[in-house]
Each structure stands twice: as C-alpha cells, then as structure tokens.
Amino acid sequence: MIVTTPNHKPQTINPKPLSLGFSPCPNDTFAYPALAQGDPPPNREEIAKRIDASRLRRVLRRAARRLRASGGVSVVLAGDGLVRRLNRDYRGRDCTTDVLSFPGPGGEEGIGDVVISVPAAARNAHRQGHSVPRELDILALHGFLHALGYD
Secondary structure (H helix, E strand, O other), X not given: OEEEOOOOOEEEOOOOOOOEEOOOOOOOOOOXXXXXXXXXXXXXXXXXXXXXXXXXXXXXXXXXXXXXXXXXXXXXXXXXXXXXXXXXXXXXXXXXXXXXEEEOOOEEEEEEEEEEEHHHHXXXXXXXXXXXXXXXXXXXXHHHHHHOOOO
C-alpha cells in the first residue's frame, strides 16, 4: 500500500488484515499530553512529533472487528491547506474541515481513504478539553464509518 507522508513523499508499508496506511512521524509512539483548559493549542511541529500511529491502528482495527469489515483503509494526517483543497475539489466547499472520507470499492480493493486535518484536530481537542490523540481517534473512527457507508 502506498501512503502519503506529511511532506507528500510516497512510502510503502506492509498491509495487515485491516491495512491502515498512515503518514507517520519520526517519533510516532509518544502520545500527546492532554491540554489544560485555557492552554493554547500546540504548534504543528510539536503535534507531528507526538502522533501515535499505532494507537489509531488499534482504534480502527477494533472498529473493523466489531463491524465485521475487512479490507484496507488509508489514513492521511494532513494540514489545513491540503484538507481545504480536497474539500473544495471534491465537495465544492472552499473551507477546511476536520476529516474527509473517500469510500473505495470495498473488500480486497480497499474500504477507502480518510484524510484528517491535524491542526483542526488540535483545535477541536482544545475546544473540547481533551487530548489531541483522543481527537485523532474520534476523527479516524468518524471518517472510517463514513468510508464504510454510514451517515
């Protein structure tokens, strides 16, 4: 499976039964700490260093098992600019959003693609008073369900 990294360089990963492609960060095992109410959202570099891709894989694999879904899904962690362009080009809405889903053909050919705006996830987490990793879990699951056809 080919996935896009944050600087848009393709990278190959080994698929698993539910294969999840991520744009990993150099240190993808350090979970981002919860923000205290009133703290400013962290900057992009700080978030990127602390994204735990294995956590997102676990969340989506658990959901796939419960829903009896199989196939691959790519999760792209992106900036607001890319998400805004995709939203404009595919949905006709010229604004950023937190998550976009692009359903695939299903099964062996893939469930689809989920694109998450990491800055939007950080803003959401700050507003809701929980951690960025928790918000990324929520957005990944939300996008995954849409890719499966759930409204």
